[in-house]
Amino acid sequence: MNNFEYKNPTKIIFGKDTIEKLTNEIPKNAKVLLLYGGGSIKKNGIYEQVKTALKNVEVIEFGGIPANPEYAVLMEALNVIKNENITYLLAVGGGSVIDGTKFLSAAAVYDGDTPWDILKNSIRTQKGMPFGTVLTLPATGSEMNSGAVITRKETKEKLSMGGPGLFPEFSILDPKVITSIPERQLANGLTDAFTHVLEQYMTYPVGGLLQDRFAESILQTLIEIAPKVMEDPTDHEAASNFMWSCTMALNGLIQQGVPGDWAVHMMGHELTALFGIDHARTLAIVMPSHYIYNFEAKKEKLAQYGERVWNITEGTQDEKAKAAIAKTEAFFHQLGIDTKLSEYIKDYEGTAQEISKRFTNRGWTGIGEHKSLTPKDAENIVKMAY
Amino acid sequence: MNNFEYKNPTKIIFGKDTIEKLTNEIPKNAKVLLLYGGGSIKKNGIYEQVKTALKNVEVIEFGGIPANPEYAVLMEALNVIKNENITYLLAVGGGSVIDGTKFLSAAAVYDGDTPWDILKNSIRTQKGMPFGTVLTLPATGSEMNSGAVITRKETKEKLSMGGPGLFPEFSILDPKVITSIPERQLANGLTDAFTHVLEQYMTYPVGGLLQDRFAESILQTLIEIAPKVMEDPTDHEAASNFMWSCTMALNGLIQQGVPGDWAVHMMGHELTALFGIDHARTLAIVMPSHYIYNFEAKKEKLAQYGERVWNITEGTQDEKAKAAIAKTEAFFHQLGIDTKLSEYIKDYEGTAQEISKRFTNRGWTGIGEHKSLTPKDAENIVKMAY
Numbered sequence: 020m021n022n023f024e025y026k027n028p029t030k031i032i033f034g035k036d037t038i039e040k041l042t043n044e045i046p047k048n049a050k051v052l053l054l055y056g057g058g059s060i061k062k063n064g065i066y067e068q069v070k071t072a073l074k075n076v077e078v079i080e081f082g083g084i085p086a087n088p089e090y091a092v093l094m095e096a097l098n099v100i101k102n103e104n105i106t107y108l109l110a111v112g113g114g115s116v117i118d119g120t121k122f123l124s125a126a127a128v129y130d131g132d133t134p135w136d137i138l139k140n141s142i143r144t145q146k147g148m149p150f151g152t153v154l155t156l157p158a159t160g161s162e163m164n165s166g167a168v169i170t171r172k173e174t175k176e177k178l179s180m181g182g183p184g185l186f187p188e189f190s191i192l193d194p195k196v197i198t199s200i201p202e203r204q205l206a207n208g209l210t211d212a213f214t215h216v217l218e219q220y221m222t223y224p225v226g227g228l229l230q231d232r233f234a235e236s237i238l239q240t241l242i243e244i245a246p247k248v249m250e251d252p253t254d255h256e257a258a259s260n261f262m263w264s265c266t267m268a269l270n271g272l273i274q275q276g277v278p279g280d281w282a283v284h285m286m287g288h289e290l291t292a293l294f295g296i297d298h299a300r301t302l303a304i305v306m307p308s309h310y311i312y313n314f315e316a317k318k319e320k321l322a323q324y325g326e327r328v329w330n331i332t333e334g335t336q337d338e339k340a341k342a343a344i345a346k347t348e349a350f351f352h353q354l355g356i357d358t359k360l361s362e363y364i365k366d367y368e369g370t371a372q373e374i375s376k377r378f379t380n381r382g383w384t385g386i387g388e389h390k391s392l393t394p395k396d397a398e399n400i401v402k403m404a405y
Numbered sequence: 406m407n408n409f410e411y412k413n414p415t416k417i418i419f420g421k422d423t424i425e426k427l428t429n430e431i432p433k434n435a436k437v438l439l440l441y442g443g444g445s446i447k448k449n450g451i452y453e454q455v456k457t458a459l460k461n462v463e464v465i466e467f468g469g470i471p472a473n474p475e476y477a478v479l480m481e482a483l484n485v486i487k488n489e490n491i492t493y494l495l496a497v498g499g500g501s502v503i504d505g506t507k508f509l510s511a512a513a514v515y516d517g518d519t520p521w522d523i524l525k526n527s528i529r530t531q532k533g534m535p536f537g538t539v540l541t542l543p544a545t546g547s548e549m550n551s552g553a554v555i556t557r558k559e560t561k562e563k564l565s566m567g568g569p570g571l572f573p574e575f576s577i578l579d580p581k582v583i584t585s586i587p588e589r590q591l592a593n594g595l596t597d598a599f600t601h602v603l604e605q606y607m608t609y610p611v612g613g614l615l616q617d618r619f620a621e622s623i624l625q626t627l628i629e630i631a632p633k634v635m636e637d638p639t640d641h642e643a644a645s646n647f648m649w650s651c652t653m654a655l656n657g658l659i660q661q662g663v664p665g666d667w668a669v670h671m672m673g674h675e676l677t678a679l680f681g682i683d684h685a686r687t688l689a690i691v692m693p694s695h696y697i698y699n700f701e702a703k704k705e706k707l708a709q710y711g712e713r714v715w716n717i718t719e720g721t722q723d724e725k726a727k728a729a730i731a732k733t734e735a736f737f738h739q740l741g742i743d744t745k746l747s748e749y750i751k752d753y754e755g756t757a758q759e760i761s762k763r764f765t766n767r768g769w770t771g772i773g774e775h776k777s778l779t780p781k782d783a784e785n786i787v788k789m790a791y
Contacts (some may be wrong), residue, residue, distance in 0.1 A: 020580075020645035027413070033662065036410025102487025226642035229650050234621030240615045253525060256612035261406035263662070264615050274657075276419065276649070 020096045020227045020276040027271055029107035029163045030189040033263065035255070037193045039063065041072035041109075042149055043274075044189045049107035051078045052100055056112045058082055064093045065155055069111055079103050084112065087170040087177065087291055087298065088119030090135065093126070098133065100127050100148070108150035114159025114211075114298075117152050117297055118167035123183045137180055138169055144182035151189040154283070155196045156261040158208035160215060160269025162190035164303050170292060178291040192266065194258035202249065205337075206354040207299035209245050212265040213238060214302040216279050221310065221320050222388040227277040230321070234273045238328045240264045245354060248393065282387035283309050289374045296363050303351040303358050308403035309346050313387070314395070360405050371401035406613045406662040413657055415549045416575040419649065421641070422580045424451065427458035427495075429577045430537055433494035437464045438486055440506050441761045442498045442767055451541055451584035454646040463488050468499065473556040473563065473677055473684070474505030476521065479512070483520065486513050493538035496573075499590075500545025500597075500684075503538050504553035509570045510534045514727040518768055523566055530568035537575040541582045543648040544594035544685065546601060546655025548576035556678065563678040578652065579684070580644035588635065592687035592740040595631050597762050598651040598735070599624060600688040604667050605660045607696065607706050612664040617709070620659045624714045626650045631740060648691070665747055668773035669695050672783055689744050694789035696730050698782070746791050757787035 032040050045051060053075065060066040078229075081096045099105065099124060110120035122148030126134035136142060153160045158333035161167065196203065221275035232335075241264050246256035268271070286309070287301030296304070310317055318340040325331035325343030334342065348358050360367045375398035378386070386392045392400075418426050429507075431437060437459065456464075467482045485491065486509060496506035509578075510533030512520035522528060540548045548551065552567035583591065606620035627650050633643035653659070670694070673687030696703055700706040704726040711717035711729030720728065734744050746753045761784035764772070772778045778786075 020420070020644065020649070024416065024418050024424060026416035030410065030412035031661075034406070037408060045519075160624060226645070229622060229626045229645045229653065232625060233619060235616060236618030236622050239618060256406065256614075259612070259662070260614045263406070267615065275417075276645070286479050 020230075021225055021278070023275040025271060025275045026183070027163065028184065029186045029270075031163060031192060031266070032189060033192045033270045034170050034259075035193060035195060036311065038068040038153055039072050041069060041153065042075070043190060045073065045076055045109070047285075049076055049078065050103065050105050051076055051107045051109050052096070052103070052105040052123075053078050053080045053109050054084060054096065054116055054123070055110075056086070056101040056116050059199070060111055060155060063196070065196060067112060069109075069153060070304075073109075079105065083206060084119045085117050086115045087102065087168075087295075088115045088122065088386050090169055091173070092172040093119050093122050093135070093169070096123055108148055108149070109320040110150060110152040111155060111157030113154070114161040114403065117154070117159070117161040117187070118169065120152070120348050121152050121161070121165070121167035121170050123146070124150050124185055125180065125182070130132065135171070141180070144180075146184040146247075147182075151191075152187045153191045154192075154262070156200055156208060157192075157197065157202060157265035158204075160212070160266055162187060162192065163266045163270035166209050166362060168288065175292045177288040189343075192262050193250065194255060194262045195256045197226050197248065197261065198252045200252065202355070203297075204206040204247055205252065206356055207297050207352055208265060209241055209248065209261070210351055211299035212268040214283060214299070214306060215239050215268040217242075218283060219277065219279050219326065221317055222278040222280050222372055225321060230270050230273050230275065232276045233267075235327050235405065237264050237268050237273070237323070237325075242328070245350070249354065263366040278388045280388040282392055282397075285383075285386050286374060286401055289377060290360070291368070293370065293373065294364050298362065300356055303356045304360050304363070305400065305405050307344055307358055307401050309349050313392075313399045314326060314340065338385070360401070367405055371405075374398065374401050407611055407664070408614075409560075409617060409661040411657060411661045412569070413549065413572065415656075416573045417578060417652070418575060419578045420645075421579060421581055422622070422698075423577050424539055425452040427537075427539065427577060427733070428461070431459065431462055431493060431585060435462055436489065437462055437489050437493045437495050438482070438491040438509075438664070439464050439466045439497060440470060440491070440502055440509070441466075441468045441483065442470050442472070446497055446541060449467065449582070451497065451539065451582060455495075459495075461522060465491065470502050470505045471771045473681075474501045474508065474553075476555055476557040477559070479508055479555070481504050483512050492534070494534055496536060496538040497541060499542030501571070503540070503547040504545070504555065504616050506536050506538070507533070507547070507553035508555050508566065509537050509553070510571055511566065511568070513755065514617045518542045518690065521557070524564040527566070528568075529568075530570040532570040533568075535574050536697055536774055537577075538573045539577045539579075542586055542590060542594060542599040542647070542652035543578075543583065543589075545600070546652055548573060548578065549652050549656035554674065556631045563674040568714060568748070569686045578648050579646045583634070583644045583647065586638065586770070588741070589683075591634055593645070593683050594651060594743055595627055595634065596654050596689050596737055596742050597685040598654040599627050600603070600669060600685070600692060601654040602627075602659065603692065603733075604669060605663065605665050607703055608614060608664040608666050609702065611663055616659050616661065618621050619653075623650050623654050623659070624710075628714070628736065631680050631736070635740065637702050664671065664774045666774040668778055668783075671764075671772050672760060672787055675763060676746070676756070679756065679759065680750050686742055686749065689742045690746050690749070690787065691791050693730055693744055694786050698786045699778075699788060702775070753791055757784040757791075760784065760787050
């Protein structure tokens, strides 16, 4: 097990009818900017619940944060924060709204030339503007971590940011919200959380026995509840386990003391930036090819995953490892998620080269668990995923 | 899954040679009271490491906190805190020293008549004097939770306390410390952590699928590493997993959204208070009888535990559940832990009645997961454990 430092101060308020608890979490004298996305919260009743809970504080609204939160839109919100002397941010949404809010939390206190530097220069935020979240879409885990990913259409870029000052002060997780989520988004959420776990688990072994088992626990739970969630989102038990699994998949816990890979995310982000493919789907596209391309390095853990998570008991280590990749792809297919780039876009030729070029231009000489995958390796992997 | 609220702000600094990081965690202008136990830290080099890391802050020492931290001793430490205007506490020790430090953190800011009221009247501490810990004995999980148990010899009492203000600000977990722990203490630590998980897991099912699997993960890991830790405490992988498992067993995470039992602890505490039997051993004494006595209520989860943790695949649900209890007792025996009261003390007659009487006198009408076990039930359980 590697050395680590871990602190996660986010307060989780979990369960049925918990949105009303918002009232106790926001400082009485706060001036709140309520941030949300495309407006679905106005149709499913969440907006009303939030507004009722906030009736005794001053609130200004900023809606319209798009999936893959867009820098230009966020800059408009930043103007509102500055002009209105906002003191507290409240994200009501999924990962995109929460990530966008984290960027705003950082940008609101940033005193450099342009807030884009936070992303371009990987500036860590030690203390941002305080914010909380009401999660409406289980998927990214952003509700209990300090990272965010921001997109800039202008330059077709998608970059990460973070820092210890960007944990939500609180996050309200009411599993009832999933009843109004479209099937497509549910499938994305399941896939996203599943892949988050794999990025932190499918790596070279360092004797993190407990971390491995926690990761396997989340994977097993997602596999168990996925068909139930898709079939009946009103199933409270399934919804609760779905929501809590997504949070635990990326709140930092299973990453402690073990290597992370994250190469799938690095390549996936480019597919979203280039073609607008849903984040989760880009992961499902890249992941199988990544594991096949790096089979030798990963086969030990792949076989363990096959045995413990998919109950594959027959065959050699190699066979178990290959069967585990196949099982994973089948799981995505079962959710209605395609796993080849050509199933999403016709004009995919040159994509691998473009991604390789972008990595080179950014100076990314090595990605993945060993920081050893070159831009050329990324090109090969993406090509395999066509 | 039940509703829950969870926040755990303790910063964990984990790994080899991390004690030196203490320097960065204590405020520069602090006046520190360094608390420790019987002085073993002066033999194993930990004291030197701590003193070196603290060389630039003002430090006063208070040693001699006994196992089952004693109220009278802690009151002496409280005098030091007040007379010396201490501003920060540092616990260097195991659960007893850390629990004692939590009491002091609460008592230092308490303005009632007598600090014993904090225990007697279950007063929750919202904000205590800040403190950190350097863990020298993995077992209780106190290094990452906000609870403590304090003993008062004068009245043969052992009572719990806690509150959101009693999380350590940081805890340093260097697995190397276990190389100097006597075998008896290692066995106690393994048993203690194992039982902590069972108290939060061996309860009526509420559909906490992920919580169940996390609990099972810790149990499986403890079973896997127990013989390695006992045989060779210098095995870094085993030591690391041991230490992290003990912390995760009682940092609140696996308790979220599911019922807790804790009846074994309630009865066990009395055995320590009456006879001075090591805490972990009292749990191993009471636990099998508790599960047999409450077999009908617990057999579903017992059978699941048997299947998933002990790989018991044969037999009916009842048979699997019984086999699981037997496996657990065998595990304790393998660690050199006896599981009958008569193996610890000769003069045990009347113990069950005495415990029953104490519960009645304290007004404890019902303990356990359903709060339904009466003092008479406790009497029957303890009798079965003779």
